[in-house]
Amino acid sequence: MYTTFIRPYFEYASEVWDGLTNFDSERLEKCQIEALRIITGLPIYCSHSSLYFETGLESLKERRKNRKLCLMYKIKNNQTPDYVSNLMPPSVSDMTSYNLRNRNHISTPFCRLNIYRNSFVPSSISMWNQLSDDVRNSESLRKFKSKINSLNKLPKYFNTGKRNLSIIHTRLRHGVSKLNYDLFRVNLLHESSCMCGYKREDSEHFFISCPLYFYDRQQLINKMLSLNFTFDIGTILFGDTERPNKENEDLFKAVHTYISSTKRFD
Structure with missing residues (x-):
C-alpha cells in the first residue's frame, strides 16, 4: 500500500x-x-x-x-x-x-x-x-x-506467522525489543539484568541460555534439529538463506512458538 x-x-x-x-x-x-x-x-x-x-x-x-x-x-x-x-x-x-x-x-x-x-x-x-x-x-x-x-x-520467510509475533522476532533481531538489556542500551531502564540473575538479558541470553525457559527451549531445539538447523542465535534470528524458503518458514514458526510460550513479552 x-x-x-x-x-x-x-x-x-x-x-x-x-x-x-x-x-x-x-x-x-x-x-x-x-x-x-x-x-x-x-x-x-x-x-x-x-x-x-x-x-x-x-x-x-x-x-x-x-x-x-x-x-x-x-x-x-x-x-x-x-x-x-x-x-x-x-x-x-x-x-x-x-x-x-x-x-x-x-x-x-x-x-x-x-x-x-x-x-x-x-x-x-x-x-x-x-x-x-x-x-x-x-x-x-x-x-x-x-x-x-x-x-x-x-527473504520471504521474514513475513512468516502472526504479525504480533513477527514484530517481536524482528525487534529481537535488531536489539530493540523489550528485553532489559535492549531497553538499558537506550536509557529506558537503569538495570540490564535478567530475572534469573544474569547480568545481561539480550536476545542471545533469552534464546540460548536463560534457565527460566528451559523446557520451552528444549522444544525449540528439538524442532530445529528435526529440520537440520544449527541451534545458534544467528540462525534463530535470521534463518539460513542457503536453505529453501519452506524450511525457513518452519523454523520461524518454531521460534514464534517459543516466543509465545515463554510469555516474556505479554
Missing part, C-alpha cells in the same frame, strides 16, 4: 526538483522512515539501516538518483522527445579529435552556482560519467535498472 499509493507523492517529477537542500531532503526522508516504522513495527529509536533492511526498500534520495540515471539512459538512447534530448551537451569525443580516456563521457557544463550544479542536467551528467561503460551500454532499460539498483532483497 505504501509503495503503490503513498510513495509516488514523495517523488513525482523528482528528476526536476532533486536539487533540493539537504534539510528538505531529510524532511522528506522522515516521511518514509515513519512509514517504514509502521510497516515493520520497529520502535522510534531503532536505526534507519534496520528499517531499510527489514523492508528491502531504498532511501528516497537513492531512488531519485536512479530515476535521473534512467532518464539519462533514455536520452542517450533516443527514447525521449527532442526538447528533452536537446538539453544534453555533446560528448567529449564530439568536441576533440584526441583519443582521451574520458572520450565516452558527456561534457560537463560550467557551473558557477551550486543551485545550477545541483539541477538536473549538470548533476545527472556527473552521475552518468561515473558509471562504467558496461552499465551505460546496457541493452535495455530493464537491464540498466537492474545494474544500478542497490535494492536489498528481503
